[in-house]
Amino acid sequence: xxxxxxxxxxxxxxxxxxxxxxxxxxxxxxxxxxxxxxxxxxxxxxxxxxxxxxxxxxxxxxxxxxxxxxxxxxxxxxxxxxxxxxxxxxxxxxxxxxxxxxxxxxxxxxxxxxxxxxxxxxxxxxxxxxxxxxxxxxxxxxxxxxxxxxxxxxxxxxxxxxxxxxxxxxxxxxxxxxxxxxxx
Numbered sequence: 441x442x443x444x445x446x447x448x449x450x451x452x453x454x455x456x457x458x459x460x461x462x463x464x465x466x467x468x469x470x471x472x473x474x475x476x477x478x479x480x481x482x483x484x485x486x487x488x489x490x491x492x493x494x495x496x497x498x499x500x501x502x503x504x505x506x507x508x509x510x511x512x513x514x515x516x517x518x519x520x521x522x523x524x525x526x527x528x529x530x531x532x533x534x535x536x537x538x539x540x541x542x543x544x545x546x547x548x549x550x551x552x553x554x555x556x557x558x559x560x561x562x563x564x565x566x567x568x569x570x571x572x573x574x575x576x577x578x579x580x581x582x583x584x585x586x587x588x589x590x591x592x593x594x595x596x597x598x599x600x601x602x603x604x605x606x607x608x609x610x611x612x613x614x615x616x617x618x619x620x621x622x623x624x
Contacts, residue, residue, distance in 0.1 A: 458540030536564030
Protein backbone atom coordinates (compact mmCIF):
# COMPACT_ATOMS: atom_id res chain seq x y z
CA UNK A 441 0.00 0.00 0.00
CA UNK A 442 1.15 3.48 -0.81
CA UNK A 443 2.17 5.16 2.48
CA UNK A 444 0.21 8.35 1.93
CA UNK A 445 -2.61 7.13 -0.27
CA UNK A 446 -1.58 8.63 -3.60
CA UNK A 447 -1.12 6.89 -6.93
CA UNK A 448 2.29 7.51 -8.41
CA UNK A 449 4.82 5.67 -10.53
CA UNK A 450 6.91 3.13 -8.63
CA UNK A 451 10.20 5.00 -8.91
CA UNK A 452 13.08 5.33 -6.44
CA UNK A 453 12.43 8.27 -4.11
CA UNK A 454 14.50 10.90 -2.36
CA UNK A 455 12.70 12.83 0.37
CA UNK A 456 13.80 16.32 1.40
CA UNK A 457 13.26 17.05 5.08
CA UNK A 458 13.87 20.22 7.02
CA UNK A 459 12.40 22.76 9.33
CA UNK A 460 10.14 25.39 7.86
CA UNK A 461 12.05 28.27 6.25
CA UNK A 462 15.32 26.34 5.84
CA UNK A 463 15.33 26.65 2.04
CA UNK A 464 13.93 23.25 1.11
CA UNK A 465 12.05 24.43 -2.00
CA UNK A 466 14.98 26.58 -3.15
CA UNK A 467 17.31 23.60 -2.78
CA UNK A 468 15.00 21.36 -4.84
CA UNK A 469 14.69 24.06 -7.51
CA UNK A 470 18.48 24.43 -7.58
CA UNK A 471 19.04 20.68 -7.93
CA UNK A 472 16.54 20.52 -10.78
CA UNK A 473 17.83 23.72 -12.39
CA UNK A 474 14.31 25.11 -12.35
CA UNK A 475 13.52 28.43 -10.67
CA UNK A 476 9.86 27.92 -9.82
CA UNK A 477 9.04 24.22 -9.76
CA UNK A 478 8.87 23.88 -5.97
CA UNK A 479 7.11 26.91 -4.51
CA UNK A 480 9.20 29.18 -2.32
CA UNK A 481 7.89 31.64 0.23
CA UNK A 482 9.24 33.96 2.87
CA UNK A 483 6.44 32.75 5.16
CA UNK A 484 7.32 29.50 6.94
CA UNK A 485 4.93 26.58 6.65
CA UNK A 486 3.49 27.22 3.18
CA UNK A 487 4.02 23.61 2.07
CA UNK A 488 1.15 21.70 3.66
CA UNK A 489 1.00 18.62 1.44
CA UNK A 490 3.47 16.09 0.08
CA UNK A 491 4.60 17.06 -3.43
CA UNK A 492 6.22 14.58 -5.82
CA UNK A 493 8.50 15.70 -8.65
CA UNK A 494 9.27 13.09 -11.29
CA UNK A 495 12.81 13.35 -12.65
CA UNK A 496 13.25 11.99 -16.19
CA UNK A 497 11.00 8.99 -15.42
CA UNK A 498 13.82 7.61 -13.22
CA UNK A 499 13.42 9.19 -9.81
CA UNK A 500 10.94 11.01 -7.57
CA UNK A 501 11.83 13.94 -5.36
CA UNK A 502 9.44 14.11 -2.39
CA UNK A 503 8.77 17.51 -0.81
CA UNK A 504 6.75 17.18 2.42
CA UNK A 505 5.75 19.98 4.79
CA UNK A 506 8.60 21.41 6.84
CA UNK A 507 8.75 20.44 10.47
CA UNK A 508 9.10 22.83 13.38
CA UNK A 509 7.93 26.41 13.17
CA UNK A 510 4.98 27.20 10.98
CA UNK A 511 1.90 29.36 11.46
CA UNK A 512 -0.39 26.38 11.88
CA UNK A 513 -1.93 24.71 14.88
CA UNK A 514 0.02 22.32 17.09
CA UNK A 515 -2.34 19.56 15.96
CA UNK A 516 -1.56 20.27 12.29
CA UNK A 517 2.21 20.14 12.98
CA UNK A 518 1.76 16.87 14.88
CA UNK A 519 -0.20 15.45 11.93
CA UNK A 520 2.61 16.46 9.52
CA UNK A 521 5.20 14.71 11.71
CA UNK A 522 3.04 11.58 11.88
CA UNK A 523 2.65 11.55 8.10
CA UNK A 524 6.40 12.00 7.65
CA UNK A 525 7.25 9.20 10.06
CA UNK A 526 4.69 6.93 8.43
CA UNK A 527 6.09 7.74 5.01
CA UNK A 528 9.67 7.03 6.15
CA UNK A 529 8.70 3.71 7.75
CA UNK A 530 6.54 2.44 4.88
CA UNK A 531 8.09 3.85 1.70
CA UNK A 532 9.17 0.87 -0.35
CA UNK A 533 11.17 2.81 -2.93
CA UNK A 534 12.97 5.23 -0.57
CA UNK A 535 16.61 5.66 -1.59
CA UNK A 536 17.48 8.19 1.07
CA UNK A 537 16.81 11.44 2.86
CA UNK A 538 18.29 14.86 2.26
CA UNK A 539 17.99 16.55 5.66
CA UNK A 540 18.32 20.29 5.13
CA UNK A 541 19.59 22.60 7.86
CA UNK A 542 20.38 26.29 7.86
CA UNK A 543 24.15 26.40 8.42
CA UNK A 544 23.87 29.80 10.13
CA UNK A 545 22.18 28.23 13.15
CA UNK A 546 23.10 25.33 15.41
CA UNK A 547 20.98 22.24 14.78
CA UNK A 548 17.91 22.40 16.99
CA UNK A 549 16.74 19.51 19.14
CA UNK A 550 14.22 18.57 16.43
CA UNK A 551 17.04 18.53 13.81
CA UNK A 552 19.15 16.37 16.09
CA UNK A 553 16.24 14.04 16.93
CA UNK A 554 15.43 13.62 13.24
CA UNK A 555 19.09 12.90 12.36
CA UNK A 556 19.40 10.42 15.22
CA UNK A 557 16.11 8.70 14.30
CA UNK A 558 17.14 8.38 10.64
CA UNK A 559 20.50 6.91 11.67
CA UNK A 560 18.79 4.52 14.08
CA UNK A 561 16.47 3.36 11.29
CA UNK A 562 19.52 2.99 9.03
CA UNK A 563 17.99 5.27 6.42
CA UNK A 564 20.61 6.73 4.10
CA UNK A 565 20.94 10.41 4.90
CA UNK A 566 22.83 13.39 3.51
CA UNK A 567 22.79 16.71 5.32
CA UNK A 568 22.46 19.73 3.06
CA UNK A 569 23.88 22.54 5.18
CA UNK A 570 22.12 25.32 3.31
CA UNK A 571 22.70 29.07 3.01
CA UNK A 572 26.52 28.93 3.15
CA UNK A 573 26.59 32.04 0.93
CA UNK A 574 25.35 34.07 3.89
CA UNK A 575 28.42 33.40 6.07
CA UNK A 576 32.05 34.50 5.96
CA UNK A 577 34.59 31.70 5.50
CA UNK A 578 35.59 31.73 9.18
CA UNK A 579 31.96 31.67 10.40
CA UNK A 580 31.21 28.89 7.92
CA UNK A 581 34.10 26.79 9.22
CA UNK A 582 32.90 27.32 12.80
CA UNK A 583 29.37 26.27 11.82
CA UNK A 584 30.57 23.18 9.94
CA UNK A 585 32.72 22.11 12.91
CA UNK A 586 29.79 22.65 15.29
CA UNK A 587 27.55 20.54 13.06
CA UNK A 588 30.08 17.71 12.75
CA UNK A 589 30.58 17.62 16.53
CA UNK A 590 26.84 17.49 17.19
CA UNK A 591 25.87 14.91 14.56
CA UNK A 592 28.55 12.39 15.47
CA UNK A 593 26.93 8.97 15.82
CA UNK A 594 26.92 5.72 13.80
CA UNK A 595 25.13 5.86 10.41
CA UNK A 596 24.84 9.64 10.66
CA UNK A 597 25.42 10.33 6.96
CA UNK A 598 27.42 12.81 4.92
CA UNK A 599 27.33 16.62 5.23
CA UNK A 600 27.28 18.77 2.09
CA UNK A 601 27.73 22.55 2.41
CA UNK A 602 25.15 24.04 0.04
CA UNK A 603 23.96 27.31 -1.44
CA UNK A 604 20.88 27.47 -3.64
CA UNK A 605 21.91 31.05 -4.50
CA UNK A 606 25.24 30.20 -6.15
CA UNK A 607 24.74 26.43 -6.61
CA UNK A 608 27.64 25.46 -4.36
CA UNK A 609 27.21 21.82 -3.35
CA UNK A 610 24.79 21.03 -6.19
CA UNK A 611 27.10 18.57 -7.94
CA UNK A 612 28.07 17.01 -4.58
CA UNK A 613 24.42 16.34 -3.69
CA UNK A 614 23.80 14.87 -7.13
CA UNK A 615 26.83 12.61 -6.60
CA UNK A 616 25.31 11.37 -3.35
CA UNK A 617 21.95 10.74 -5.06
CA UNK A 618 23.69 8.92 -7.93
CA UNK A 619 25.58 6.72 -5.43
CA UNK A 620 22.28 5.83 -3.75
CA UNK A 621 20.75 4.98 -7.15
CA UNK A 622 23.63 2.60 -7.88
CA UNK A 623 22.69 0.60 -4.78
CA UNK A 624 19.36 -0.53 -6.25
